[in-house]
Amino acid sequence: MTAPGPGLAAARALAERHRVKWWEAAPWLAGIALFFLLPSYLAFGTQLVITILFALSLDLVMGYAGIVTLGHAAFFGAGAYTVGMLAAHAGWNEPLSGLVAAALVAGAIGLASGYVLLRTQGLTLLMLTLCTMALLEESANMGHEYTGSFDGMPGLQFQAILGLFPFDLLYYRSQYLYALVVLFVCFVLVRVLVYSPFGQSLTGIRENVLRMHAVGAPVRARLVIVYAVSAAIAGVAGALFTQANAYVNLATLGLDRAAGILIILILGGYGRLYGAFVGAIAYMVLEHVLAKAYPTTWQLGVGLLLIAVALYARNGILGIADALWRRLRAAVAR
Amino acid sequence: MDLISIALGGLAAGMVLFIVSVGLSVTMGLMGFVNLAHGGFAMLGGYVIVQAMKVWGLPFFAALAIGFVAIAALSVVLERLLYARLYRASELDQVLFTIGLVLVMIASITLVFGPETQTVVLPEWLRGQTDLGFIRYRTYSLAIIAAGVLLALGLWLGFERTRIGAKIRAAVDNRRMAESLGVDVGRLFTLTFALGGGLAALGAGLGAEILGLDPQYPLRYLIYFLIVVAVGGLGRVTGVFFAAALIGILDFVLKIQFPKGGTMFIYALTLVLLLWRPQGLFGRRAG
Numbered sequence: 367m368t369a370p371g372p373g374l375a376a377a378r379a380l381a382e383r384h385r386v387k388w389w390e391a392a393p394w395l396a397g398i399a400l401f402f403l404l405p406s407y408l409a410f411g412t413q414l415v416i417t418i419l420f421a422l423s424l425d426l427v428m429g430y431a432g433i434v435t436l437g438h439a440a441f442f443g444a445g446a447y448t449v450g451m452l453a454a455h456a457g458w459n460e461p462l463s464g465l466v467a468a469a470l471v472a473g474a475i476g477l478a479s480g481y482v483l484l485r486t487q488g489l490t491l492l493m494l495t496l497c498t499m500a501l502l503e504e505s506a507n508m509g510h511e512y513t514g515s516f517d518g519m520p521g522l523q524f525q526a527i528l529g530l531f532p533f534d535l536l537y538y539r540s541q542y543l544y545a546l547v548v549l550f551v552c553f554v555l556v557r558v559l560v561y562s563p564f565g566q567s568l569t570g571i572r573e574n575v576l577r578m579h580a581v582g583a584p585v586r587a588r589l590v591i592v593y594a595v596s597a598a599i600a601g602v603a604g605a606l607f608t609q610a611n612a613y614v615n616l617a618t619l620g621l622d623r624a625a626g627i628l629i630i631l632i633l634g635g636y637g638r639l640y641g642a643f644v645g646a647i648a649y650m651v652l653e654h655v656l657a658k659a660y661p662t663t664w665q666l667g668v669g670l671l672l673i674a675v676a677l678y679a680r681n682g683i684l685g686i687a688d689a690l691w692r693r694l695r696a697a698v699a700r
Numbered sequence: 701m702d703l704i705s706i707a708l709g710g711l712a713a714g715m716v717l718f719i720v721s722v723g724l725s726v727t728m729g730l731m732g733f734v735n736l737a738h739g740g741f742a743m744l745g746g747y748v749i750v751q752a753m754k755v756w757g758l759p760f761f762a763a764l765a766i767g768f769v770a771i772a773a774l775s776v777v778l779e780r781l782l783y784a785r786l787y788r789a790s791e792l793d794q795v796l797f798t799i800g801l802v803l804v805m806i807a808s809i810t811l812v813f814g815p816e817t818q819t820v821v822l823p824e825w826l827r828g829q830t831d832l833g834f835i836r837y838r839t840y841s842l843a844i845i846a847a848g849v850l851l852a853l854g855l856w857l858g859f860e861r862t863r864i865g866a867k868i869r870a871a872v873d874n875r876r877m878a879e880s881l882g883v884d885v886g887r888l889f890t891l892t893f894a895l896g897g898g899l900a901a902l903g904a905g906l907g908a909e910i911l912g913l914d915p916q917y918p919l920r921y922l923i924y925f926l927i928v929v930a931v932g933g934l935g936r937v938t939g940v941f942f943a944a945a946l947i948g949i950l951d952f953v954l955k956i957q958f959p960k961g962g963t964m965f966i967y968a969l970t971l972v973l974l975l976w977r978p979q980g981l982f983g984r985r986a987g
Contacts, residue, residue: 434792482975488791489734490978493930497967497974500923504964621919625799632796666807672800676793677785 384561393643397546401539408538414650415545416606421631421642422549422556423599428628429637430560431592432572433484436492436624437499438600440479443619444472444502445601450519450614451512459524461533461609465548468605469598475502476597480590496621503619518615522608533609541610548606552599557639559595568592572637629668632675635682644683704835706953712841714948715848716907720921721928722855722940723896729872729935730889733783734791736798738900739918739925740805745771745901746913747809750818760823767905768898775897779890802918810915820908844906851899852941859937868892872935924951927970933983943981 400411420442427433445468452458452467483494506513513519526532531540559565570578571585578585608614617623634645657664679686724738749767752758758766782801786794822840830839859865871878871885879885904913911921924947932943947966954962973981 428792434795436795486974486978488732489728489934490930490974492734492791492795493926494971494974496923496926497971501964501967501971504967508960508964510960621922628796629799632792662807662810665803666811669800669803669805669807672796672803673782674800676789676797676800677782680793 393640394546394550401542401546405537405539408542410650410654412538412542412545412610413607414646415542415549416603416610417627417630417646417650418642419545419549419552419606420600420603420627421634421646422553422639423596423603424627424631425636425639425642426556426560426596426599427593428631429641430565430572431568431589433589433593434492435495436621436628437495437497438596438627439619439621439624440495440499440502441472441476441597441600442604442607442623442627443499443506444475444597445469445604446608446614446618447506447513447604448472448601449605449608450522453522453524453608454519455512459522461524461527461544464524464609465602465605468601472601472604473594473598476600477590477594480593480597484586484589484593499619499621499624503616506616506619514615516616518613520613520615522612522614524609524612533612535612538610545606545610548602552602553639556599560639564588564591569637629672631682633671633682635684638681638684641682641684648683702835705837706956707949708835708837708841708845710949710952711945712844712948713907713910713952714945715844716903716910717924717928717948718848718941718944719851719903719906720900721903721925721932721944722851722937723892723899724925725929725932725940726868726872726892726935726937727889727896728929730868730875730885730892731787733787734794734798735783736795736922736926737801737805737918738896739922740802741771741775741897742900742904743809743913743915743917744774744805745898746904746908746917747813747818748901749905750820750908750913753821760820760826764902764905767901771901772894772898775894776890779893783893784886806915806918813915815915817912817914818908820905820913822909840909844910847906848941852937855937856941864888864891869935923967927966929980930974931970931980933980936980936982939980939982 397411397415401408404411420438423441424435424438427435427438448468448471449464452464458464458467479498483491483498486494507515509515524533527540527544531544533541560568567578567583567588570583571588575585604618607618630645630649631642632645633649634641634643653664656667675682681688720739720742724735727733727735727738745767748770749763752763752766753760778801782797786797789797826840826843828839829836830842832842859869867878867883868888870881871883871888875885904911904917911917928940928944928947931947932939932941950969951963951966954965956962958965977983
């Protein structure tokens with residue numbers, strides 16, 4: 367009887383990688399702990415949770431499917447404006463059905479734009495995603511009667527969540543838990559998706575598109591579907607933003623937000639689910655501490671950090687942590 | 701406003717776009733490098749030009765020359781030190797790196813000069829209006845159009861009639877083949893990158909009157925530079941020229957006709973155009 371070879375160990379690691387690990391409870395426990403321990407930071411916590419959700423949606427297209435986009439805020443904004451316009455003009459201010467509506471609208475835009483855009487690649491695709499977002503931003507700017515142009519729509523009213531928990535704009539208690547629950551539901555969905563055969567084929571497309579074509583995988587259909595799903599989730603994040611803050615404005619649609627979420631995801635590490643969490647927490651906590659006092663220095667720091675990440679640490683914080691962990695284990699084993 | 705003056709105004713804006721973006725087109729065509737920081741080089745050049753006039757009291761043209769040289773030199777340094785490491789990197793890494801670079805440029809300029817808009821003081825003879833016989837128009841806009849056309853002619857001659865231009869064209873069309881024939885594409889790239897940076901600086905200085913000049917410049921016009929390059933086709937000087945003229949005039953006309961949603965048409969048009977011809981209006985299909 368010989369010891370199991372490295373092939374067997376690798377096969378076991380592959381077969382078991384979708385299993386829930388013990389540390390995966392940590393972010394949720396931390397999320398609940400924040401609610402009780404730091405009640406005065408719940409407004410910040412709510413924005414943090416929404417950003418994590420948005421980054422998670424980007425991870426799906428960029429980290430797993432390898433689609434580089436500069437226009438992901440288009441879907442965040444689409445969701446945000448859907449909920450805002452329904453509440454302001456149609457009197458539809460029930461929050462949960464608002465989320466569904468936002469997901470449907472953003473998903474439909476993702477499906478339509480993905481269908482036409484994803485036949486291109488490289489610079490052209492980058493340009494097209496940017497143009498789609500600019501187009502939406504300009505429409506929101508133009509449709510003054512419906513969208514309020516530059517000022518957006520302040521002072522929106524929403525019903526209590528499930529008729530039980532009213533939104534409070536002072537302490538954000540119900541918003542925070544609401545956003546956390548929505549994030550959890552979406553996260554479970556994304557996690558199931560990326561470990562499913564569908565998700566595996568996305569990774570295949572990212573790693574070697576020619577081979578995926580060669581084995582007969584419907585490459586474009588898969589890309590379009592994941593683009594639409596990701597758009598829907600980004601739309602939910604946008605809708606949460608509008609509902610939690612009771613306003614929506616053009617900033618939800620701009621290049622700043624699109625570039626910002628890209629930075630957050632890269633900082634955390636893309637293509638690994640928890641990169642969205644780590645990146646959002648690291649970026650937003652630093653921003654919260656530094657950006658108000660030293661906005662320009664903050665910008666300088668983010669720029670330098672990005673350059674360093676692009677040159678030296680392509681897998682972000684989690685990538686660095688992974689490498690350290692592996693080195694530590696090797697040292698202990700020796 | 702009558703038709704001719706609208707066309708002239710648009711053409712002047714288009715020429716500024718051309719001068720700034722032409723380098724981007726060639727460098728992207730050569731290396732396939734997604735350089736979102738190109739506008740940053742333009743902005744830095746604009747600031748050098750403004751400072752040269754304000755602090756050293758240099759005349760307009762001497763300041764333009766200094767701006768060109770300074771940014772060309774800076775381009776060489778950054779290209780050798782940083783860009784060169786990322787040629788074989790993924791698109792995503794290039795996007796990140798250049799976004800980072802742009803943020804550093806914006807923040808440094810804001811730290812040193814503050815967020816205010818800078819103004820370029822034009823020499824006496826470029827102010828006022830000139831009588832063209834059939835129309836009187838702003839002298840400066842006419843001068844910009846002339847400068848743009850002359851530059852385009854010079855670049856076209858350089859590209860089509862010199863040995864180095866032939867090498868660049870060869871490398872854009874098929875880099876591997878050019879390399880195997882002994883063309884040093886890396887050197888060519890450094891050269892074109894420097895030229896492109898210098899021209900961008902020139903464009904920002906010349907165009908400060910039209911596009912303005914402040915720390916947000918690189919991001920505000922990023923999409924315009926990219927549209928011009930994408931529509932014109934990568935690595936095509938003439939393509940960029942016509943695309944810039946087209947976008948400049950269209951943008952000008954649309955902003956006058958539909959002050960609220962004019963730019964929307966440009967985005968929509970670019971979308972449709974790129975879906976129809978991903979290689980741009982004037983570009984050749986890669987392969």
